[in-house]
Amino acid sequence: MKQMIQIRCKNNKKTVNISIGSSLSEIFDKINLKMDFGPVSAKVNNKVEGLNYRVYHNKDIEFLDLHSPSGLRTYTRTLFFILCKAANDIFRNVGMVIDIPVSNGYYCDLQLGRPLTDDDVARIKQRMQEVIDAAMPIRRHECTTEEAIRIFEEVGDDEKVKLLKSTGKLYTLYYKLDEYKDYYYGTLLTNTKQIHLFDLVKYYDGMLLRIPSRDDPSQLGELVQQDKLFEIFKEHHRWQDILGLRTIGDLNKVTDEGNATGLINLAEALQEKKISRIAEMIAEKEEVKMVLIAGPSSSGKTTTCKRLSIQLLTNGLKPVGISLDDYFVDRDKTPLDENGDYDFEHVEALNIPLLNEQMNALMAGKEVELPKYNFQTGKSERSGRKLKLKGNEILVVEGIHALNPRLTAQIAEKNKFRVYASALTTILLDNHNYVPTTDNRLLRRIVRDYKYRGVSAQETIRRWPSVRAGENKWIFPYQENADVMFNTAMLFELAVIKNQAEPLLEQVPENCDEYSEAYRLLKFLKYIRPIPNRQLPPTSLLREFLGGSSFKY
Numbered sequence: 001m002k003q004m005i006q007i008r009c010k011n012n013k014k015t016v017n018i019s020i021g022s023s024l025s026e027i028f029d030k031i032n033l034k035m036d037f038g039p040v041s042a043k044v045n046n047k048v049e050g051l052n053y054r055v056y057h058n059k060d061i062e063f064l065d066l067h068s069p070s071g072l073r074t075y076t077r078t079l080f081f082i083l084c085k086a087a088n089d090i091f092r093n094v095g096m097v098i099d100i101p102v103s104n105g106y107y108c109d110l111q112l113g114r115p116l117t118d119d120d121v122a123r124i125k126q127r128m129q130e131v132i133d134a135a136m137p138i139r140r141h142e143c144t145t146e147e148a149i150r151i152f153e154e155v156g157d158d159e160k161v162k163l164l165k166s167t168g169k170l171y172t173l174y175y176k177l178d179e180y181k182d183y184y185y186g187t188l189l190t191n192t193k194q195i196h197l198f199d200l201v202k203y204y205d206g207m208l209l210r211i212p213s214r215d216d217p218s219q220l221g222e223l224v225q226q227d228k229l230f231e232i233f234k235e236h237h238r239w240q241d242i243l244g245l246r247t248i249g250d251l252n253k254v255t256d257e258g259n260a261t262g263l264i265n266l267a268e269a270l271q272e273k274k275i276s277r278i279a280e281m282i283a284e285k286e287e288v289k290m291v292l293i294a295g296p297s298s299s300g301k302t303t304t305c306k307r308l309s310i311q312l313l314t315n316g317l318k319p320v321g322i323s324l325d326d327y328f329v330d331r332d333k334t335p336l337d338e339n340g341d342y343d344f345e346h347v348e349a350l351n352i353p354l355l356n357e358q359m360n361a362l363m364a365g366k367e368v369e370l371p372k373y374n375f376q377t378g379k380s381e382r383s384g385r386k387l388k389l390k391g392n393e394i395l396v397v398e399g400i401h402a403l404n405p406r407l408t409a410q411i412a413e414k415n416k417f418r419v420y421a422s423a424l425t426t427i428l429l430d431n432h433n434y435v436p437t438t439d440n441r442l443l444r445r446i447v448r449d450y451k452y453r454g455v456s457a458q459e460t461i462r463r464w465p466s467v468r469a470g471e472n473k474w475i476f477p478y479q480e481n482a483d484v485m486f487n488t489a490m491l492f493e494l495a496v497i498k499n500q501a502e503p504l505l506e507q508v509p510e511n512c513d514e515y516s517e518a519y520r521l522l523k524f525l526k527y528i529r530p531i532p533n534r535q536l537p538p539t540s541l542l543r544e545f546l547g548g549s550s551f552k553y
Contacts, residue, residue, distance in 0.1 A: 010062035025051040037217040038065025041074040046515040050187035066217035078189040085180040086127035104221030105210040125200040135193035148172040159430040162249025232485040236426040255529040279311035289363040290395040294402035295421035296471040298444040300488035303544040324399035331378030356410035403478040420482035423489040448545040457504040461514040495531040
């Protein structure tokens with residue numbers, strides 16, 4: 001008689017008895033759940049595992065589909081694997097870099113040593129479809145790290161070798177598709193037949209791998225032009241090529257060799273040079289009277305604003321800060337969200353007519369009395385602060401809606417200069433494992449929320465989906481409106497943030513939903529050698545999150 005274990009399924013809140021050693025796929029079939037776009041993976045005691053994971057003890061299990069961020073990551077990683085195999089089948093041992101998240105897909109750089117053609121892309125796409133139609137099993141293998149290093153040395157994957165050598169792990173998991181082997185730091189699907197939708201198109205000098213929309217997985221994500229975003233990524237890659245630092249393996253090597261301080265100084269100098277150039281661009285446009293700065297949560301836009309203001313001064317312009325928070329409408333006039341709660345992130349939560357009237361008056365040389373918003377009473381009040389611009393003064397406005405055309409619709413375009421600031425992470429784990437920009441920002445926010453607001457990592461992770469939903473609605477659709485984009489991410493920053501983020505993530509209890517995200521971030525941070533934050537200058541943008549800044553916030 002087979003030994004049985006008990007499984008509590010969080011999807012249907014039922015408890016069932018299952019044969020010991022059953023895989024998650026087998027358990028799903030026996031539980032008889034219905035999922036239109038799943039399962040693709042599952043949380044086992046709040047740790048995400050692939051469907052080939054076998055269970056030997058009583059567990060809580062929640063099956064995930066493509067509507068979940070984790071499920072979509074599993075699907076996307078599997079597409080990366082299939083893409084790399086297809087390219088390898090056609091061009092034997094060719095270099096492939098899964099690189100930039102852009103246009104609701106991923107830019108992929110196929111290093112052929114010649115320009116990529118439409119025919120090349122069509123052949124790879126066809127081969128990917130053949131692999132999917134063949135319903136090939138995706139097998140997971142565990143071996144010593146020394147053996148894994150040897151496997152990837154044999155195929156010339158130097159970036160993966162550097163990463164594995166720096167992990168310090170005894171054993172490593174890798175995946176096999178037919179005879180093709182690769183390494184991914186998260187779960188994959190168990191069979192290529194589970195891929196139901198993708199596209200591969202020519203994109204600039206590379207390819208764009210298109211994936212299903214999380215909102216509607218039956219459709220591909222909308223193909224939107226993001227030329228400025230793409231160019232800022234490419235600009236930082238050019239810097240990285242000069243430095244010879246493209247992956248976490250490279251970063252770990254710099255740290256191990258004692259060269260972290262030099263990297264920090266150079267990265268900080270490159271960032272300051274970019275801010276200086278933005279200030280020069282503004283100064284060159286004599287008709288510009290208003291600088292608008294926007295960016296998503298934890299993008300570092302506040303420090304960007306402060307450092308840009310200093311650089312404007314060096315160009316003979318005196319910045320005058322305007323807080324959009326003082327332009328909130330009275331609370332009873334605030335728009336409501338779908339749940340009937342006040343939606344303070346809605347653009348109409350701001351008194352747009354008053355803002356436009358006062359900004360135009362200031363630019364016309366008139367005096368205005370700025371409003372002040374009382375957050376306790378929920379009322380707009382007179383501040384008594386009167387303002388009149390002098391000849392060399394320029395307005396600087398920071399806020400999430402700063403790039404939204406509705407905010408400044410009545411202000412002449414020639415008088416405005418828009419800056420979009422965000423942490424656009426360009427360093428890769430290795431050539432087939434990119435680092436999500438949202439992870440970079442979430443780690444910043446976890447540290448800042450705890451240090452300055454007394455908010456736990458668990459609470460920050462819980463709120464993050466709501467924050468991201470607001471960004472998708474009010475910030476990202478307008479980022480291409482910017483006159484210039486500024487990347488606030490530092491090549492070394494994950495190694496510095498690691499020191500403060502890890503202890504906070506470790507406090508997230510295993511029995512809460514947020515544990516799976518905390519565990520995932522901890523697992524990722526283990527790849528990175530730490531760098532002490534004492535090596536950062538006091539003006540560093542990262543000081544906004546880590547503390548020790550010479551700026552006042």
